[in-house]
Amino acid sequence: MPRSRLSTLDASFFRVETASAHMHVAWKGRFAPRADGRPVTIEALRASVSARLRYAERFRQRVAFPPAGFGEPVWIDDERFDIAAHVVPMSAPDEPLSRARFDELVDRCLSTPLDRTRALWRIELAPQLEDGTIGMVMKIHHAMVDGKSAVELALLLLDVSADADHGDPDEWTARAAPGPTRLALEALADGGLESLRAAGGLARMARSGPGGLRSGVRLADTLRRAALSVGEDVLKPAPSSYVNRPITAHRALVHHTTAIGPLLDVKRRHGVTLNDVALCVVSGALRELSMRAGRVPAPLKVMVPVSTRAAEEAGDLGNRISFVFVELPVQLHRPAERLAAIHAETSRFKDQGRAGGGETLMGALGVLPEPLKEAAARLAASPRTYNLTVSNVPGPRMPVYLLGAELIEAAPVIPITDGHALSIGIFTVRDEVTFSVYLDPTALPQALELPQALSAAALEVGAIAGPRRARSADAA
Structure with a gap:
């Protein structure tokens, strides 16, 4: 059975990872107590996760790196895999944690990189908090998943009913790890096949005749969109900003949760997308943060990951994303003006197909030699290219459970690269939306105040x- 090789995009998250910039995506959750009063134990969680690993074999694999210059890493079985090393208790079951202590332990977990010699994920469970809820944090390396597939994995590990049967763990034996020579030979063979596929694809597009003409038109359009992506997104420098500064390995996760109904009302009233409305809230909060920091509010260039995952790829791991860049009009005081400016900006990149162009560009990087791949990855992740990441990840609109305990709160983690002191994630669960701020509190302590700013911006x-009654009459 051939080994699965990481794509250039997947591997790029290793290239930009440093001692101060850890490339894991994550989420922190809290769950209501079980209706029957039974505890959620670490033993039961390990058994539940173990029973489902047959559906996600990547959870029992690690990365193997070929010798330098011989291609991208591959996924191989983790010969030392032990569920107890990946699903761990945050506290003793008879020692309830305060909410503040739980948050501290979550921040400690998020400030620690994943071990590249093991399977690239970890779950930490707080069996009981002082308010009776259950806490959990789960982190997965970005080379393994993007935001959307991370949610799908979370749903694989959670349940859509409170009394789901988790089954029994299956028998599993790791395949022997390949040596460096084998890895190098396989990488050379895979590289040759990829070159042949690329050449064959270009040849088919260049054929004469109506079909070839259509392919040529499609190729020209793809190249146009890629050129737009380079010109509008990559080469257009981000403005200098106080949010871009050297960072440490220290992380904090803070968040604000609000009802999604009022934001949906704005969406319908103004004929925009929910993502536009969420970006408007974020820009209002960043405006307030700028003023609290003693800075004149100025536009910020934000990177917005866009999923390119097709419906038939729903069960696949890896990254199926492109990146588009949006100017947040932080300088505008009135929220309606900010919303109009954001909608104009997002409509423009959709009309230009820049998300598809960005995907084409990322795919083309695969043919570059390793030193150029490294340089391209670092340029794409630098503060010269963007000021911060804002990512909207749709969550489940139905109740989900952890061993019978219902999820009541979830905050996503969007990783930050060197030179970026914060990121913002937006996550919807049922009828609520959470704005999550992931930051280096040493580099940018003011960002700890963003939850209050997000609360005020969401109300604004x-x-x-407009009045809810008037909207109902108009709708009727």
């Missing part, structure tokens, strides 16, 4: 929908 943006 929600008000531009």
Whole structure:
């Protein structure tokens, strides 16, 4: 059975990872107590996760790196895999944690990189908090998943019913790890096949006749969109900003949760997308943060990951994303003006197909020699290219459970690269939306105040929908 090789995009998250920039995506969750009063134990969670690993073999694999210059890493079985090393207790079951202590332990977990010699994920469970809820944090290396597939994995490990049967763990034996010579030979063979596929694809596009003409038109359009992506996104420098500064390995996760209804009202009233409304809330909060920091509010260039995952790829891991860049009009005081400016900007990149162009560009990087891949990855992740990442990850709209305990709160983690002191994730669960701020509190302590700024901005943006009664009459 051939080994699965990481794509250039997947491997790029190793290239930009440093001692101060850890490339894991993650989420922190809290769960209501079980209706029957039974505890959620670390033993039961390990058994539940073990029973499902047959559906996600990547959870029992690690990365193997070929000798330098011989291609991208491959996934191989982790010969030392032990579920107890990946699903661990955060506290003793008879020692309830305060919410503050739980948050501290989550931050400690997020400040620690994953071990590249083991399977690249970890779950930490707080069996009981002082308010009776259950806490959990789960982190997975970005080389393994993007935001959307991370949610799908979370749902694989959770349940859509409170009394789901988790089954029994299956028998599993790791395949022997290949040596360096074998890895190098396989990488050379895979590289040759990829070159042949690329050459064959170009040849088919260049054929004459109506079909060839259509392919040529499609190729020209793809190249146009890639050129736009380079010109509008990569080469257009981000403005200098106080949010871009050297970072340490220290991380904090803070968040604000609000009802999604008022934001949906704004979406309908103004004919925009929910993502536009969420970006408007974020820009309002960043405006407030700028003023608290004693800075004149100025536009920020944000990177917005866009999923390119097709419906038939729903069970696949790896990254199926492109990146587009949006100017947040932080300088505008009125939320309606900010929303109009954001909608114009997002509509423009959709009309230009820049998300598809960015995907083409990332695919083309695979043919570059290793030193150029390294340089390209670092340029794409630098503060010269963007000021911060804002990622909207749709969550489940139905109740989900951890061993019978219902999820009541979830905050996503969007990783930050060197030179970026914070990122913002947006996550919807049922009828609520959480704005999550992931930051280096040593580099940018002011960002710890963003939850209050997000709360005020969400109320301000929600008000531009107008009176609810009038909207209902208009809708009727």
